[in-house]
Amino acid sequence: MNKQRETDTAIAQHDAPDSARRDLLKMAGSGIAALSVGAAAMGQAHAQSKMQLGTTWDKTFPKSAKVDHKKVTFKNRYGITLAADLYQPQGTGGKLAAIAVGGPFGAVKEQSSGLYAQTMAERGFITLAFDPSYTGESGGEPRNVASPDINTEDFSAAVDFLGLLPNVDRERIGIIGICGWGGMALNAVAVDKRVKAVVASTMYDMTRVMSKGYNDSVTLEQRTQLLEQLSRQRWKDAEKGSPAYQPPYNKLQGGEARFLVDYHDYYATPRGYHPRAVNSLNAWTQTTPLSFMNMPILSYIKEISPRPVLFIHGEKAHSRYFSETAYAAAAEPKELMIIPGASHVDLYDRVNVIPFDKLTSFFKQHLA
Structure with a gap:
């Protein structure tokens, strides 16, 4: 595949005054650009000012009759209220092991993370x-x-x-992170010693890809120019009183890199589209990459040990090198499972590809 074509189609995300700056942004901004699919339908997602939880089943996967589901809210340490779906297996008693699930980067709980959570609840975990x-x-x-x-x-x-739920054994909590939230999950477990086991599925290291581009191809000069542009964008946002968003992109016109076609097939078609997802025809703010560009999240990955980590990645995924590098840097106990023939996006929702049996045995062993 032509590398220049891959770069050009993956990235056009920021307005710039000249072609040189646009070329720079195409390279250095590729990590975030490849993970959303445009900004044509940003109204609902960007205008939200009050939390309004939906009451209908609006997931991209069918509801299971084997689990109980309800929406819940809770606050993080910074006072932000998070919305979540709680899945609990039916017909169980006593305190159970639990799993928190997040990702992919730019997705919502109605997509891949919800599918993982509901499936693992069918297998006996509170998720x-x-x-x-x-x-x-x-x-x-x-x-x-x-x-x-x-x-x-x-x-x-x-x-x-x-850990505050009466039917959860707080000493038996694990985490699953998907795509960019795979890296976040590893970072969380390195510092949060309450978590007993972690799985990173089809992982992205978002700090690496945003700061260095795909395959670490961004030069220091390009990085510096990008930071200059993003820094000055802050003044524009401050003057306006609201952030600028990335323009529409990744509307397939032919000739795109295979992984962009895969992203489009999931996020922009009935297979995985959800109106609240950033990646489903919405966009990140232009300055989102700033904090990712000098904060490498996997610096302390060795400190997950002695708790186990399982990496799962597709053999044909363009992102496979993220899991391979993280696996090499992690300490034992660790395992890297490569799924033959699978792409990056296959591990979002292909239930015949996602190794749920392996996930089940991993967590039953380590959350025992």
Whole structure:
């Protein structure tokens, strides 16, 4: 595949006064641009000022008759109210093991994380799929901004909530992070010693890809120019009183990189579209990359040990190198499971591809 075509189609995300700056943004901003699908339908997602939880089943997957479901809210350490779906297996008693689930980056709990949560609840765990701060039904202003610190905290806040439930054994709590929230999950578990086991599925290290581009291709000069542009964007946002958002992009016209076609097939079609998801025809703020660009979240990955970590990735995923690098840096006990023939997005919702049997045995062993 032509590398220049992949770069050009993956990235066009920021307005810039000249072609050189646009080329720079195409390279250095690729991490965030490849994970959302445009800004044409931003009204509801960006204008939200009050939390309004829906009452209908609006997931991208069918409701299971084997679990009880309800919406819940809780606050993180920064006072932001998070919205979540709590799934509990039917016909169980006593205190159970629990799992908090988040991701992918730019998705909502009605998509992949909810599917993982409901499926694991069918297998005997109490599970919680949550919307990260500033997105979906969760609180926080402005809308559709991300933070490596606050979003790591969101996982720990989910552990807070689960540990207070009367039917949860707080000494048996695990975490699943999907895509960009796989990196957040690893960062959370490194610091939060209450979590006993963690799974990172089809993982992205968002701080790495935003600061260095795909395959670490961004030069220091390009990085510096991008930071200059984003820094000056802050003055524009401050003067206006609200943030600028990325323009529409990734509307397929032919010739795009395969992984962009895969993202579009999930987020922008009935397969996985959800109107509240950033990636489903909405957009992140232009300055979202700033805090990711000098805050590497996997610096302390070795401190997850002696608790176990399981990496799951597709053999054909463009993002596979993130899991392989993280696995190499992690301490034992650790495991890397490569799914033959699978792409990055296959692990979002392909129930015949996601290794739920492995997830079940992993958590039953380590949350025993």
